[in-house]
Amino acid sequence: MNADEAARLIKNEDNVGFSGFTHAGCPKIVPTALAKYAEEEHEKGNPFKVGMFTGASTGDMLDGALARAHAIKFRTPYQTNTDLRKSINTGEVPYFDMHLSSLAQELRYGFLGGVDVAVIEACDVTENGEIVPTCGVGISPTVANLAKIVIVELNKWNPKEMRGMHDIVELQDPPLRREIPIYSVRDRIGKDHIKVDPSKIIVVESNTPNEGGGFAPVDEVTTQIGNNVANFFIKEMAEGRMPKSFLPIQSGVGNIANAVLSAMGESKEIPDFEVYTEVIQDAVIDLMESGRIKFASGCSLTVSNPCIEKIYKNLDFFKERTVLRPSEISNNQEVVRRLGIIAINTALEADIFGNINSTHVLGTKMMNGIGGSGDFTRGAYVSVFVTPSTAKDGKISAFVPLVSHEDHSEHSVKIVISEYGVADLRGKSPLERAHEIIEKCAHPDYRPLLREYIANAPKGQTPFDMYNCFAFHKAFTETGDMRNVKWEKK
Secondary structure, three states: OOHHHHHOOOOOOOEEEEOOEOOEOOOOHHHHHHHHHHHHHHHOOOOOOEEEEOOOOOOHHHHHHHHHOOOEEEEEOOOOOHHHHHHHHOOOOOEOOOOHHHHHHHHHHOOOOOOOEEEEEEEEEOOOOEEEEOOEOEOHHHHHHHOOEEEEEEEOOOOHHHOOOEOEOOOOOOOOOOOOOOOOOOOOOOEOOEEOOHHHEEEEEEOOOOOOOOOOOOOHHHHHHHHHHHHHHHHHHHOOOOOOOOOOEEEOOOHHHHHHHHHHHHOOOOOOEEEEOOEEOHHHHHHHHHOOEEEEEEOEEOOOHHHHHHHHHOHHHHHOOEEEOEHHHHOOHHHHHHHOOEEEEEOOEEEOOOOEEOOEEOOOEEOOOOOOHHHHHHHOOEEEEEOOOEEOOOOEEOEEOOOOOOOEOOOOOOEEEOOOOEEEOOOOOHHHHHHHHHHHOOOOOOHHHHHHHHHHOOOOOOOOOOOOOOHHHHHHHHHOOOOOOOOOOO
16 A cells, blocks of 8 residues: 555554654654544544554654644653654643553553554565564564554665564563573574564555654763763772673663763773663764674664664674664563663753652653663663753753652662762762762752752751752742742741
């Protein structure tokens, strides 16, 4: 079929599962046609909305198109699209945030309703129902098996020689679940394709490039954060708290993650290392070419288009050093703990006790979602959160008396790093953690204010002042600058 014909197989109120993980591997022309179809139905006065299950965020041709068409009944999990974010924060689109490792199994358990249609981008599909994903896997195996109809967007922009880069497996459900037999980053335990009943498959041919834009360039602040992370690892190895052979790295997505990886790659004291993560970024590919990264396991190749074209031109090299897995495997806490993953993720906001907000601006507005940060943080050998100390030209402090929304608690967060230094929270009481974060990570402009909060808070296990814990947020809301704090007197 063509994309318009395939889109009309999707009905109002259907739940649709989409392939991909970030823009990588997500379908493009069928979602665009579906948005057009929804707009046509709305013009006729007919309701048309679909529920959306995805691996993570997607491209604008999926999330953006359907948001602009007002065609989303609900959306989960992670998202990054500007138009979709607006629809979520105005209340138009019901959105529920989830740990990325949990979605596939909760779909199989039936917790979230059925999957009527799956739309999967593939580089190859065979007559006996073997679907080879492109550069992102996500929840594709699960939604393809659960769906009544599987629309395969066969995108010939991606070479079918990608086959062999994927390791596709679905977990057994309790009470039959066994261990996941991944004992090293390189282990493969599944197939190189998704296998479904071929009678369910509809093929739509495409030749559409990825929507892979680059991230913001590394600057002085992110470079210093990267250097602080690398120096922390060097110290940990020197003092015997980390093996001198090092451990696999997980890093989040964005310019800070790229800066961290670059700093590690440049360090002569950190040995060549492996990556076990969800998103494989440009920096990973660069370090793989130089020999600093020996192998990378992920859920997607979330790279710029020039980078993916470089990979496609040298597929044999990268297929030997890369594997792409479903998110319930790439992000699985069992595997993360077994392999001893060092988890590095970005905080939107941290409080002085080590609680992390990854998702909400001022506690109310959804930014993107928790993504896979919780999956890796809880099971990590050591969990690291990184953030610049301020935002908006210093008007916002990343370090506050109390986070406005909590995604990761003090019990899971071990290390916090800003451009100013490293706060090691391991084995410290709440008050000790507060002093560590204030003196080593907070911006100097905000340190006196944070010390003042501690000094005036009621004494106890945790110095918590219910009258002033959100004074920074209140100051920004009222004046546009957190430094204009006015403490409420009790």
